[in-house]
Amino acid sequence: MSPSSPVLRSLSDRVRQVLLFELGGLVLITPPFVWLSGVPLLESLGLLAIIAFIAAVWNGAYNTAFDWVEGRLTGRTADRRPWPLRVGHALGFESGLLLISLPVIMWWTGMDWLTALIADIGLALSYVAYAFVFNLAYDRAFPIAAPAPDPAPRIETDADLSALNTLGLRARAARLAVIERADQVAALTARADWAGTPRLVLGGGSNVVLDGDFPGWVLRVAIPGREQVGEDDTAVLVRAGGGENWHDFVRWTLEQGWGGLENLSLIPGTVGAAPIQNIGAYGLELAERFDHLEAVSLEDGRVRRFDAADCRFGYRDSVFKREEAGRWLIASVTFRLPRVWRPVTGYAELAQELARRGPPEPTPLEVSDAVIDIRRRKLPDPAELGNAGSFFKNPVVDADTLAALRARPPDLPAYPQPGGRSKLAAGWLIEHAGWKGRDLGPVGSYERQALVLVNRGGATGADVRRLAEAIRADVAERFGVELEVEPQIVSVPPSGRP
Numbered sequence: 001m002s003p004s005s006p007v008l009r010s011l012s013d014r015v016r017q018v019l020l021f022e023l024g025g026l027v028l029i030t031p032p033f034v035w036l037s038g039v040p041l042l043e044s045l046g047l048l049a050i051i052a053f054i055a056a057v058w059n060g061a062y063n064t065a066f067d068w069v070e071g072r073l074t075g076r077t078a079d080r081r082p083w084p085l086r087v088g089h090a091l092g093f094e095s096g097l098l099l100i101s102l103p104v105i106m107w108w109t110g111m112d113w114l115t116a117l118i119a120d121i122g123l124a125l126s127y128v129a130y131a132f133v134f135n136l137a138y139d140r141a142f143p144i145a146a147p148a149p150d151p152a153p154r155i156e157t158d159a160d161l162s163a164l165n166t167l168g169l170r171a172r173a174a175r176l177a178v179i180e181r182a183d184q185v186a187a188l189t190a191r192a193d194w195a196g197t198p199r200l201v202l203g204g205g206s207n208v209v210l211d212g213d214f215p216g217w218v219l220r221v222a223i224p225g226r227e228q229v230g231e232d233d234t235a236v237l238v239r240a241g242g243g244e245n246w247h248d249f250v251r252w253t254l255e256q257g258w259g260g261l262e263n264l265s266l267i268p269g270t271v272g273a274a275p276i277q278n279i280g281a282y283g284l285e286l287a288e289r290f291d292h293l294e295a296v297s298l299e300d301g302r303v304r305r306f307d308a309a310d311c312r313f314g315y316r317d318s319v320f321k322r323e324e325a326g327r328w329l330i331a332s333v334t335f336r337l338p339r340v341w342r343p344v345t346g347y348a349e350l351a352q353e354l355a356r357r358g359p360p361e362p363t364p365l366e367v368s369d370a371v372i373d374i375r376r377r378k379l380p381d382p383a384e385l386g387n388a389g390s391f392f393k394n395p396v397v398d399a400d401t402l403a404a405l406r407a408r409p410p411d412l413p414a415y416p417q418p419g420g421r422s423k424l425a426a427g428w429l430i431e432h433a434g435w436k437g438r439d440l441g442p443v444g445s446y447e448r449q450a451l452v453l454v455n456r457g458g459a460t461g462a463d464v465r466r467l468a469e470a471i472r473a474d475v476a477e478r479f480g481v482e483l484e485v486e487p488q489i490v491s492v493p494p495s496g497r498p
Protein backbone atom coordinates (compact mmCIF):
# COMPACT_ATOMS: atom_id res chain seq x y z
CA MET A 1 0.00 0.00 0.00
CA SER A 2 1.38 3.40 -0.82
CA PRO A 3 2.10 5.77 2.10
CA SER A 4 -0.12 8.40 0.45
CA SER A 5 -3.32 6.36 0.98
CA PRO A 6 -3.28 4.81 4.48
CA VAL A 7 -5.66 1.96 5.24
CA LEU A 8 -8.11 3.02 7.97
CA ARG A 9 -10.80 1.19 9.92
CA SER A 10 -14.26 1.40 8.37
CA LEU A 11 -16.81 3.73 9.98
CA SER A 12 -18.76 0.85 11.57
CA ASP A 13 -15.53 -0.64 12.93
CA ARG A 14 -14.56 2.73 14.37
CA VAL A 15 -17.98 3.16 16.07
CA ARG A 16 -17.67 -0.31 17.61
CA GLN A 17 -14.14 0.48 18.83
CA VAL A 18 -15.29 3.73 20.51
CA LEU A 19 -18.43 2.23 22.13
CA LEU A 20 -16.60 -0.81 23.50
CA PHE A 21 -13.84 1.39 24.85
CA GLU A 22 -16.21 3.74 26.69
CA LEU A 23 -18.42 1.00 28.08
CA GLY A 24 -15.45 -0.96 29.34
CA GLY A 25 -14.03 2.23 30.85
CA LEU A 26 -17.23 2.96 32.81
CA VAL A 27 -17.46 -0.54 34.21
CA LEU A 28 -13.81 -0.80 35.18
CA ILE A 29 -12.95 2.68 36.38
CA THR A 30 -16.06 3.96 38.23
CA PRO A 31 -15.65 1.79 41.41
CA PRO A 32 -12.04 2.79 42.14
CA PHE A 33 -12.89 6.45 41.35
CA VAL A 34 -15.74 6.44 43.95
CA TRP A 35 -13.49 4.88 46.52
CA LEU A 36 -10.55 7.25 45.99
CA SER A 37 -12.33 10.57 45.35
CA GLY A 38 -15.16 10.22 47.88
CA VAL A 39 -17.66 11.41 45.23
CA PRO A 40 -20.93 9.45 45.68
CA LEU A 41 -21.59 6.59 43.25
CA LEU A 42 -24.42 8.20 41.24
CA GLU A 43 -22.59 11.49 40.93
CA SER A 44 -19.44 9.63 39.93
CA LEU A 45 -21.35 7.63 37.32
CA GLY A 46 -22.87 10.83 35.91
CA LEU A 47 -19.47 12.52 35.78
CA LEU A 48 -17.78 9.57 34.18
CA ALA A 49 -20.62 9.24 31.66
CA ILE A 50 -20.17 12.90 30.66
CA ILE A 51 -16.41 12.43 30.42
CA ALA A 52 -17.04 9.20 28.52
CA PHE A 53 -19.16 11.11 26.02
CA ILE A 54 -16.48 13.77 25.60
CA ALA A 55 -13.87 11.03 25.38
CA ALA A 56 -15.91 9.17 22.75
CA VAL A 57 -15.95 12.21 20.45
CA TRP A 58 -12.27 12.88 21.20
CA ASN A 59 -11.45 9.18 20.74
CA GLY A 60 -12.96 9.04 17.24
CA ALA A 61 -11.28 12.24 16.12
CA TYR A 62 -7.93 11.45 17.75
CA ASN A 63 -7.68 7.85 16.52
CA THR A 64 -8.67 8.72 12.98
CA ALA A 65 -6.15 11.56 12.83
CA PHE A 66 -3.41 9.44 14.48
CA ASP A 67 -3.99 6.43 12.18
CA TRP A 68 -4.00 8.68 9.13
CA VAL A 69 -0.77 10.45 10.00
CA GLU A 70 0.91 7.16 10.94
CA GLY A 71 -0.20 5.54 7.69
CA ARG A 72 0.92 8.48 5.61
CA LEU A 73 4.34 8.70 7.23
CA THR A 74 5.11 4.98 7.49
CA GLY A 75 2.68 3.16 5.17
CA ARG A 76 1.75 1.00 8.23
CA THR A 77 -1.76 0.20 9.48
CA ALA A 78 -2.71 0.82 13.12
CA ASP A 79 -2.89 -2.88 13.96
CA ARG A 80 0.85 -3.18 13.17
CA ARG A 81 1.80 -0.25 15.44
CA PRO A 82 5.08 -0.82 17.31
CA TRP A 83 5.15 -0.85 21.13
CA PRO A 84 6.81 2.54 21.79
CA LEU A 85 4.33 4.27 19.53
CA ARG A 86 1.46 2.53 21.31
CA VAL A 87 2.62 4.17 24.56
CA GLY A 88 2.90 7.57 22.83
CA HIS A 89 -0.53 7.07 21.30
CA ALA A 90 -2.17 6.39 24.68
CA LEU A 91 -0.34 9.29 26.37
CA GLY A 92 -1.36 11.71 23.63
CA PHE A 93 -4.95 10.65 23.93
CA GLU A 94 -5.05 11.10 27.68
CA SER A 95 -3.24 14.45 27.71
CA GLY A 96 -5.79 15.86 25.30
CA LEU A 97 -8.67 14.46 27.30
CA LEU A 98 -7.20 15.85 30.54
CA LEU A 99 -7.28 19.37 29.20
CA ILE A 100 -10.82 19.04 27.88
CA SER A 101 -12.29 17.36 31.00
CA LEU A 102 -10.74 19.48 33.79
CA PRO A 103 -13.39 22.27 33.68
CA VAL A 104 -16.15 19.65 33.51
CA ILE A 105 -14.99 17.95 36.74
CA MET A 106 -14.80 21.31 38.56
CA TRP A 107 -18.32 22.22 37.41
CA TRP A 108 -19.91 18.83 38.18
CA THR A 109 -18.35 18.12 41.60
CA GLY A 110 -17.66 21.66 42.86
CA MET A 111 -14.00 20.70 43.47
CA ASP A 112 -11.39 23.44 43.42
CA TRP A 113 -9.11 23.31 40.41
CA LEU A 114 -6.21 21.56 42.23
CA THR A 115 -8.38 18.75 43.63
CA ALA A 116 -10.11 18.47 40.27
CA LEU A 117 -6.71 18.28 38.57
CA ILE A 118 -5.57 15.47 40.91
CA ALA A 119 -8.83 13.58 40.30
CA ASP A 120 -8.46 14.18 36.58
CA ILE A 121 -4.85 12.96 36.58
CA GLY A 122 -5.93 9.87 38.51
CA LEU A 123 -8.63 9.24 35.94
CA ALA A 124 -6.21 9.94 33.10
CA LEU A 125 -3.59 7.51 34.44
CA SER A 126 -6.20 4.82 34.85
CA TYR A 127 -7.39 5.46 31.31
CA VAL A 128 -3.82 5.44 29.91
CA ALA A 129 -3.31 1.94 31.26
CA TYR A 130 -6.81 0.94 30.16
CA ALA A 131 -6.45 2.47 26.65
CA PHE A 132 -3.14 0.69 26.17
CA VAL A 133 -4.56 -2.71 27.05
CA PHE A 134 -7.89 -2.09 25.30
CA ASN A 135 -6.37 -0.99 21.96
CA LEU A 136 -3.93 -3.86 21.98
CA ALA A 137 -6.75 -6.33 22.60
CA TYR A 138 -9.01 -4.62 20.04
CA ASP A 139 -6.35 -4.60 17.30
CA ARG A 140 -5.67 -8.29 17.92
CA ALA A 141 -9.38 -9.15 17.95
CA PHE A 142 -10.27 -7.06 14.90
CA PRO A 143 -7.26 -6.73 12.54
CA ILE A 144 -7.61 -4.30 9.66
CA ALA A 145 -8.07 -6.16 6.41
CA ALA A 146 -6.12 -4.71 3.48
CA PRO A 147 -8.56 -3.91 0.69
CA ALA A 148 -8.45 -6.46 -2.15
CA PRO A 149 -6.56 -5.01 -5.13
CA ASP A 150 -8.92 -3.82 -7.83
CA PRO A 151 -8.78 -6.38 -10.66
CA ALA A 152 -9.95 -3.81 -13.22
CA PRO A 153 -7.18 -1.78 -14.86
CA ARG A 154 -7.43 1.96 -15.45
CA ILE A 155 -9.17 2.50 -18.78
CA GLU A 156 -9.23 5.59 -20.96
CA THR A 157 -11.36 5.94 -24.07
CA ASP A 158 -10.31 7.76 -27.25
CA ALA A 159 -6.79 8.00 -25.84
CA ASP A 160 -4.00 9.99 -27.45
CA LEU A 161 -1.04 7.71 -28.28
CA SER A 162 1.34 10.35 -29.66
CA ALA A 163 3.33 10.53 -26.42
CA LEU A 164 3.33 6.72 -26.12
CA ASN A 165 5.41 6.01 -29.25
CA THR A 166 8.97 7.25 -29.65
CA LEU A 167 8.44 8.16 -33.29
CA GLY A 168 5.88 10.64 -31.97
CA LEU A 169 3.32 9.66 -34.61
CA ARG A 170 -0.17 11.04 -34.20
CA ALA A 171 -2.65 8.25 -33.40
CA ARG A 172 -5.52 7.54 -31.03
CA ALA A 173 -6.79 4.34 -29.40
CA ALA A 174 -10.46 3.52 -28.93
CA ARG A 175 -9.55 2.18 -25.45
CA LEU A 176 -6.31 2.31 -23.51
CA ALA A 177 -5.87 0.08 -20.43
CA VAL A 178 -2.87 0.45 -18.13
CA ILE A 179 -1.84 -3.03 -16.91
CA GLU A 180 -0.14 -2.88 -13.52
CA ARG A 181 -0.71 -6.51 -12.50
CA ALA A 182 -0.93 -9.69 -14.57
CA ASP A 183 -4.40 -10.60 -13.21
CA GLN A 184 -5.83 -7.41 -14.71
CA VAL A 185 -5.60 -9.04 -18.14
CA ALA A 186 -8.07 -11.75 -17.06
CA ALA A 187 -10.45 -9.00 -15.92
CA LEU A 188 -10.29 -7.53 -19.44
CA THR A 189 -10.74 -10.84 -21.26
CA ALA A 190 -13.95 -11.40 -19.27
CA ARG A 191 -15.51 -8.21 -20.65
CA ALA A 192 -18.22 -8.38 -23.27
CA ASP A 193 -16.42 -5.82 -25.46
CA TRP A 194 -13.14 -7.79 -25.50
CA ALA A 195 -13.70 -10.77 -27.80
CA GLY A 196 -13.20 -10.04 -31.47
CA THR A 197 -11.82 -6.54 -30.85
CA PRO A 198 -8.34 -5.67 -32.19
CA ARG A 199 -5.73 -5.43 -29.44
CA LEU A 200 -2.21 -4.17 -29.17
CA VAL A 201 0.24 -4.62 -26.32
CA LEU A 202 2.41 -1.54 -25.90
CA GLY A 203 5.55 -1.09 -23.84
CA GLY A 204 7.60 2.05 -24.34
CA GLY A 205 6.43 2.37 -27.97
CA SER A 206 10.04 2.43 -29.24
CA ASN A 207 9.62 -0.33 -31.80
CA VAL A 208 6.22 0.35 -33.32
CA VAL A 209 4.95 2.43 -36.21
CA LEU A 210 1.40 3.48 -35.41
CA ASP A 211 -0.15 3.64 -38.85
CA GLY A 212 -3.42 5.40 -38.09
CA ASP A 213 -5.89 5.29 -35.21
CA PHE A 214 -6.32 2.00 -33.37
CA PRO A 215 -9.97 0.90 -33.24
CA GLY A 216 -9.59 -1.58 -30.36
CA TRP A 217 -7.83 -2.15 -27.05
CA VAL A 218 -4.30 -0.89 -26.41
CA LEU A 219 -2.78 -2.49 -23.29
CA ARG A 220 0.09 -0.42 -21.94
CA VAL A 221 2.28 -2.65 -19.78
CA ALA A 222 3.24 -1.02 -16.47
CA ILE A 223 3.90 -4.12 -14.30
CA PRO A 224 6.68 -3.21 -11.85
CA GLY A 225 9.21 -5.26 -9.85
CA ARG A 226 12.88 -6.31 -9.78
CA GLU A 227 14.27 -9.02 -7.51
CA GLN A 228 16.74 -11.83 -7.23
CA VAL A 229 14.77 -15.08 -7.37
CA GLY A 230 17.51 -17.69 -7.13
CA GLU A 231 21.08 -18.68 -7.80
CA ASP A 232 23.17 -21.71 -8.65
CA ASP A 233 26.83 -22.45 -9.21
CA THR A 234 26.99 -20.55 -12.47
CA ALA A 235 24.44 -17.78 -12.35
CA VAL A 236 22.22 -15.44 -10.36
CA LEU A 237 18.56 -15.50 -11.39
CA VAL A 238 16.96 -12.05 -11.53
CA ARG A 239 13.35 -11.32 -12.40
CA ALA A 240 11.87 -8.02 -13.59
CA GLY A 241 8.28 -6.94 -14.22
CA GLY A 242 7.28 -6.45 -17.86
CA GLY A 243 6.68 -2.73 -17.32
CA GLU A 244 10.14 -1.95 -15.91
CA ASN A 245 12.21 0.43 -17.99
CA TRP A 246 14.85 -1.72 -19.70
CA HIS A 247 17.83 0.59 -19.23
CA ASP A 248 16.99 1.34 -15.57
CA PHE A 249 16.77 -2.40 -14.95
CA VAL A 250 20.14 -3.03 -16.63
CA ARG A 251 21.83 -0.33 -14.52
CA TRP A 252 20.17 -1.68 -11.37
CA THR A 253 21.56 -5.18 -12.01
CA LEU A 254 25.03 -3.71 -12.52
CA GLU A 255 24.76 -1.70 -9.30
CA GLN A 256 23.87 -4.94 -7.44
CA GLY A 257 27.17 -6.36 -8.75
CA TRP A 258 25.60 -8.66 -11.36
CA GLY A 259 27.31 -8.19 -14.70
CA GLY A 260 25.92 -9.61 -17.93
CA LEU A 261 23.51 -7.13 -19.47
CA GLU A 262 25.88 -4.15 -19.81
CA ASN A 263 26.18 -4.33 -23.62
CA LEU A 264 22.43 -3.80 -23.85
CA SER A 265 22.53 -0.51 -21.91
CA LEU A 266 20.43 2.44 -23.10
CA ILE A 267 18.18 0.41 -25.41
CA PRO A 268 14.84 2.18 -25.03
CA GLY A 269 11.68 0.39 -24.02
CA THR A 270 10.49 -2.06 -21.40
CA VAL A 271 11.65 -5.40 -20.02
CA GLY A 272 8.48 -7.11 -21.32
CA ALA A 273 9.18 -6.08 -24.91
CA ALA A 274 12.84 -7.12 -24.84
CA PRO A 275 12.25 -10.83 -25.67
CA ILE A 276 9.81 -9.99 -28.48
CA GLN A 277 12.59 -9.18 -30.91
CA ASN A 278 15.43 -10.66 -28.79
CA ILE A 279 17.02 -7.23 -28.42
CA GLY A 280 20.68 -7.08 -29.22
CA ALA A 281 23.55 -4.63 -29.37
CA TYR A 282 27.36 -4.53 -29.31
CA GLY A 283 27.84 -8.25 -29.74
CA LEU A 284 25.25 -9.47 -27.22
CA GLU A 285 21.65 -10.64 -27.56
CA LEU A 286 19.06 -10.98 -24.81
CA ALA A 287 18.81 -14.73 -25.55
CA GLU A 288 22.31 -15.21 -24.09
CA ARG A 289 21.15 -14.01 -20.66
CA PHE A 290 17.58 -15.32 -20.74
CA ASP A 291 16.17 -17.94 -18.38
CA HIS A 292 12.40 -17.84 -18.81
CA LEU A 293 9.41 -15.51 -18.97
CA GLU A 294 5.83 -15.49 -17.79
CA ALA A 295 3.15 -14.35 -20.17
CA VAL A 296 -0.60 -13.86 -19.83
CA SER A 297 -2.91 -15.08 -22.57
CA LEU A 298 -4.87 -12.34 -24.27
CA GLU A 299 -7.55 -14.93 -25.02
CA ASP A 300 -8.43 -16.06 -21.50
CA GLY A 301 -5.97 -14.49 -19.02
CA ARG A 302 -4.19 -17.77 -18.14
CA VAL A 303 -0.49 -17.53 -17.29
CA ARG A 304 2.13 -19.59 -19.14
CA ARG A 305 5.86 -20.00 -18.64
CA PHE A 306 8.07 -19.84 -21.74
CA ASP A 307 11.60 -21.26 -21.44
CA ALA A 308 14.35 -20.30 -23.89
CA ALA A 309 13.53 -23.22 -26.20
CA ASP A 310 9.84 -22.17 -26.31
CA CYS A 311 10.80 -18.64 -27.36
CA ARG A 312 12.84 -19.81 -30.39
CA PHE A 313 15.00 -16.73 -30.40
CA GLY A 314 16.75 -15.64 -33.59
CA TYR A 315 18.33 -12.46 -34.86
CA ARG A 316 15.81 -9.73 -33.86
CA ASP A 317 13.27 -12.50 -33.77
CA SER A 318 11.29 -14.81 -31.50
CA VAL A 319 8.15 -16.91 -31.52
CA PHE A 320 6.27 -13.76 -30.36
CA LYS A 321 6.86 -12.21 -33.77
CA ARG A 322 5.66 -15.32 -35.58
CA GLU A 323 3.39 -18.18 -34.42
CA GLU A 324 2.48 -16.55 -31.10
CA ALA A 325 2.26 -12.98 -32.40
CA GLY A 326 -0.43 -10.89 -30.68
CA ARG A 327 -1.47 -13.71 -28.30
CA TRP A 328 0.45 -12.89 -25.11
CA LEU A 329 1.28 -10.11 -22.72
CA ILE A 330 4.72 -10.68 -21.19
CA ALA A 331 4.31 -9.99 -17.48
CA SER A 332 7.84 -10.78 -16.26
CA VAL A 333 11.21 -11.93 -17.54
CA THR A 334 13.84 -13.86 -15.55
CA PHE A 335 17.49 -13.54 -16.51
CA ARG A 336 20.54 -15.73 -15.82
CA LEU A 337 23.42 -13.42 -14.96
CA PRO A 338 26.80 -15.21 -14.90
CA ARG A 339 28.65 -15.56 -11.61
CA VAL A 340 31.96 -15.46 -13.45
CA TRP A 341 31.78 -12.39 -15.61
CA ARG A 342 33.82 -11.71 -18.73
CA PRO A 343 33.33 -8.63 -20.89
CA VAL A 344 31.87 -9.17 -24.36
CA THR A 345 34.12 -7.00 -26.49
CA GLY A 346 34.01 -8.69 -29.86
CA TYR A 347 32.29 -5.68 -31.39
CA ALA A 348 35.11 -3.52 -32.80
CA GLU A 349 33.61 -0.14 -31.95
CA LEU A 350 33.13 -1.13 -28.29
CA ALA A 351 36.64 -2.61 -28.04
CA GLN A 352 38.10 0.65 -29.39
CA GLU A 353 36.03 2.77 -27.01
CA LEU A 354 37.12 0.66 -24.01
CA ALA A 355 40.78 0.85 -25.07
CA ARG A 356 40.49 4.62 -25.44
CA ARG A 357 38.87 5.04 -22.01
CA GLY A 358 41.56 3.27 -20.05
CA PRO A 359 41.43 0.40 -17.60
CA PRO A 360 42.66 -2.78 -19.30
CA GLU A 361 40.14 -4.84 -17.33
CA PRO A 362 36.94 -2.82 -17.29
CA THR A 363 34.15 -3.56 -14.82
CA PRO A 364 30.59 -4.28 -16.03
CA LEU A 365 29.61 -0.71 -15.10
CA GLU A 366 32.53 0.67 -17.12
CA VAL A 367 31.47 -1.38 -20.15
CA SER A 368 27.96 -0.01 -19.70
CA ASP A 369 29.28 3.57 -19.54
CA ALA A 370 31.24 2.99 -22.76
CA VAL A 371 28.16 1.59 -24.52
CA ILE A 372 26.11 4.57 -23.34
CA ASP A 373 28.68 7.03 -24.71
CA ILE A 374 28.83 5.32 -28.12
CA ARG A 375 25.05 5.21 -28.38
CA ARG A 376 24.66 8.86 -27.40
CA ARG A 377 27.11 9.85 -30.15
CA LYS A 378 25.43 7.77 -32.83
CA LEU A 379 21.71 7.65 -32.18
CA PRO A 380 19.18 10.45 -31.86
CA ASP A 381 17.47 10.72 -28.47
CA PRO A 382 13.75 10.00 -29.10
CA ALA A 383 12.89 12.73 -26.57
CA GLU A 384 14.49 15.25 -28.94
CA LEU A 385 13.95 13.71 -32.39
CA GLY A 386 11.23 11.10 -32.89
CA ASN A 387 12.59 7.74 -34.08
CA ALA A 388 12.29 3.98 -33.58
CA GLY A 389 15.99 3.11 -33.67
CA SER A 390 17.19 0.93 -36.54
CA PHE A 391 14.34 0.81 -39.00
CA PHE A 392 15.54 -2.20 -41.01
CA LYS A 393 17.19 -5.45 -39.95
CA ASN A 394 20.71 -6.12 -41.18
CA PRO A 395 20.14 -8.55 -44.08
CA VAL A 396 21.78 -11.97 -43.84
CA VAL A 397 22.76 -13.38 -47.26
CA ASP A 398 24.33 -16.60 -48.55
CA ALA A 399 27.82 -16.82 -50.08
CA ASP A 400 26.61 -16.61 -53.70
CA THR A 401 24.56 -13.49 -53.08
CA LEU A 402 27.49 -11.92 -51.26
CA ALA A 403 29.89 -12.73 -54.11
CA ALA A 404 27.53 -11.17 -56.62
CA LEU A 405 27.17 -8.11 -54.40
CA ARG A 406 30.85 -7.75 -53.71
CA ALA A 407 31.46 -7.55 -57.46
CA ARG A 408 29.61 -4.26 -57.38
CA PRO A 409 30.74 -2.37 -54.23
CA PRO A 410 34.17 -3.70 -53.15
CA ASP A 411 34.10 -1.95 -49.76
CA LEU A 412 30.74 -3.49 -48.72
CA PRO A 413 31.05 -4.52 -45.03
CA ALA A 414 30.02 -8.13 -44.40
CA TYR A 415 30.18 -10.03 -41.09
CA PRO A 416 30.52 -13.84 -41.21
CA GLN A 417 27.64 -15.80 -39.67
CA PRO A 418 27.20 -19.50 -38.93
CA GLY A 419 26.50 -21.69 -41.98
CA GLY A 420 28.70 -19.71 -44.37
CA ARG A 421 26.25 -16.82 -44.46
CA SER A 422 27.10 -13.13 -44.00
CA LYS A 423 25.37 -10.23 -42.31
CA LEU A 424 25.35 -6.98 -44.28
CA ALA A 425 25.05 -3.52 -42.77
CA ALA A 426 21.62 -2.19 -43.75
CA GLY A 427 22.79 1.34 -42.89
CA TRP A 428 25.64 1.07 -45.38
CA LEU A 429 23.27 -0.11 -48.15
CA ILE A 430 20.83 2.75 -47.42
CA GLU A 431 23.63 5.31 -47.35
CA HIS A 432 25.06 4.05 -50.64
CA ALA A 433 21.59 4.10 -52.17
CA GLY A 434 21.76 7.86 -51.54
CA TRP A 435 19.31 8.14 -48.64
CA LYS A 436 21.50 9.25 -45.71
CA GLY A 437 20.20 12.57 -44.36
CA ARG A 438 17.50 12.76 -47.07
CA ASP A 439 13.86 13.62 -46.27
CA LEU A 440 10.60 12.62 -47.86
CA GLY A 441 7.86 14.89 -46.51
CA PRO A 442 8.04 15.21 -42.71
CA VAL A 443 10.23 12.09 -42.27
CA GLY A 444 13.80 11.36 -43.25
CA SER A 445 16.90 9.22 -42.84
CA TYR A 446 19.06 10.45 -39.93
CA GLU A 447 22.16 12.34 -41.07
CA ARG A 448 24.51 10.49 -38.66
CA GLN A 449 23.06 6.97 -39.11
CA ALA A 450 21.15 6.22 -42.32
CA LEU A 451 19.42 3.19 -40.74
CA VAL A 452 17.40 5.40 -38.39
CA LEU A 453 14.28 7.06 -39.79
CA VAL A 454 13.26 10.24 -37.98
CA ASN A 455 10.11 12.30 -37.60
CA ARG A 456 11.01 15.90 -38.41
CA GLY A 457 7.62 17.01 -37.01
CA GLY A 458 3.95 16.18 -37.42
CA ALA A 459 4.49 12.92 -39.34
CA THR A 460 1.91 10.15 -39.60
CA GLY A 461 2.40 6.41 -40.02
CA ALA A 462 1.62 6.76 -43.73
CA ASP A 463 4.56 9.21 -44.11
CA VAL A 464 6.91 6.67 -42.47
CA ARG A 465 5.60 3.83 -44.63
CA ARG A 466 6.10 5.88 -47.80
CA LEU A 467 9.74 6.67 -46.93
CA ALA A 468 10.44 3.07 -45.89
CA GLU A 469 9.01 1.80 -49.20
CA ALA A 470 11.09 4.27 -51.23
CA ILE A 471 14.28 3.20 -49.41
CA ARG A 472 13.50 -0.49 -49.77
CA ALA A 473 12.82 -0.09 -53.50
CA ASP A 474 16.09 1.81 -54.09
CA VAL A 475 18.21 -0.66 -52.09
CA ALA A 476 16.59 -3.61 -53.90
CA GLU A 477 17.18 -2.01 -57.27
CA ARG A 478 20.78 -1.00 -56.60
CA PHE A 479 22.02 -4.05 -54.64
CA GLY A 480 19.43 -6.75 -55.21
CA VAL A 481 18.93 -7.04 -51.43
CA GLU A 482 15.47 -6.99 -49.81
CA LEU A 483 15.41 -5.00 -46.59
CA GLU A 484 13.09 -6.17 -43.83
CA VAL A 485 11.41 -3.62 -41.54
CA GLU A 486 12.34 -4.11 -37.86
CA PRO A 487 9.57 -2.31 -35.89
CA GLN A 488 6.00 -3.59 -35.86
CA ILE A 489 3.83 -1.65 -38.29
CA VAL A 490 0.50 -1.35 -36.49
CA SER A 491 -2.21 -0.79 -39.05
CA VAL A 492 -5.71 -2.06 -38.61
CA PRO A 493 -8.23 -2.39 -41.40
CA PRO A 494 -11.55 -0.95 -40.14
CA SER A 495 -12.94 -4.36 -39.18
CA GLY A 496 -9.88 -6.57 -38.90
CA ARG A 497 -7.05 -7.55 -36.61
CA PRO A 498 -3.69 -5.71 -36.68
Ligand SMILES: Cc1cc2nc3c(=O)[nH]c(=O)nc-3n(C[C@H](O)[C@H](O)[C@H](O)COP(=O)(O)OP(=O)(O)OC[C@H]3O[C@@H](n4cnc5c(N)ncnc54)[C@H](O)[C@@H]3O)c2cc1C
Nearest residue numbers: 201203204205206207269270272273279280329330388389
Ligand atom coordinates in the same frame (compact mmCIF):
# COMPACT_ATOMS: atom_id res chain seq x y z
C1 LIG B 1 16.88 5.15 -30.25
C2 LIG B 1 16.55 3.68 -30.30
C3 LIG B 1 17.56 2.75 -30.24
C4 LIG B 1 17.27 1.38 -30.27
N1 LIG B 1 18.30 0.49 -30.22
C5 LIG B 1 18.06 -0.84 -30.25
C6 LIG B 1 19.12 -1.79 -30.18
O1 LIG B 1 20.27 -1.43 -30.06
N2 LIG B 1 18.80 -3.11 -30.22
C7 LIG B 1 17.51 -3.54 -30.34
O2 LIG B 1 17.32 -4.75 -30.37
N3 LIG B 1 16.48 -2.67 -30.39
C8 LIG B 1 16.72 -1.33 -30.36
N4 LIG B 1 15.68 -0.43 -30.43
C9 LIG B 1 14.30 -0.93 -30.57
C10 LIG B 1 13.53 -1.00 -29.23
O3 LIG B 1 14.12 -0.21 -28.26
C11 LIG B 1 13.43 -2.42 -28.70
O4 LIG B 1 12.84 -3.26 -29.65
C12 LIG B 1 12.61 -2.50 -27.42
O5 LIG B 1 12.67 -3.80 -26.89
C13 LIG B 1 11.17 -2.10 -27.61
O6 LIG B 1 10.59 -1.94 -26.34
P1 LIG B 1 9.23 -1.17 -26.12
O7 LIG B 1 8.83 -1.39 -24.71
O8 LIG B 1 9.38 0.24 -26.54
O9 LIG B 1 8.28 -1.96 -27.09
P2 LIG B 1 7.09 -1.40 -27.96
O10 LIG B 1 7.63 -0.55 -29.05
O11 LIG B 1 6.05 -0.83 -27.11
O12 LIG B 1 6.57 -2.75 -28.61
C14 LIG B 1 7.37 -3.47 -29.52
C15 LIG B 1 6.67 -4.79 -29.84
O13 LIG B 1 6.62 -5.59 -28.66
C16 LIG B 1 5.27 -5.85 -28.27
N5 LIG B 1 5.26 -5.75 -26.82
C17 LIG B 1 5.71 -4.71 -26.07
N6 LIG B 1 5.63 -5.02 -24.75
C18 LIG B 1 5.11 -6.26 -24.67
C19 LIG B 1 4.78 -7.13 -23.59
N7 LIG B 1 4.99 -6.81 -22.31
N8 LIG B 1 4.21 -8.33 -23.88
C20 LIG B 1 3.99 -8.71 -25.17
N9 LIG B 1 4.29 -7.93 -26.23
C21 LIG B 1 4.86 -6.72 -25.98
C22 LIG B 1 4.43 -4.82 -28.97
O14 LIG B 1 3.13 -5.29 -29.23
C23 LIG B 1 5.22 -4.61 -30.25
O15 LIG B 1 4.92 -5.64 -31.16
C24 LIG B 1 15.94 0.95 -30.39
C25 LIG B 1 14.91 1.90 -30.44
C26 LIG B 1 15.20 3.25 -30.39
C27 LIG B 1 14.10 4.25 -30.43
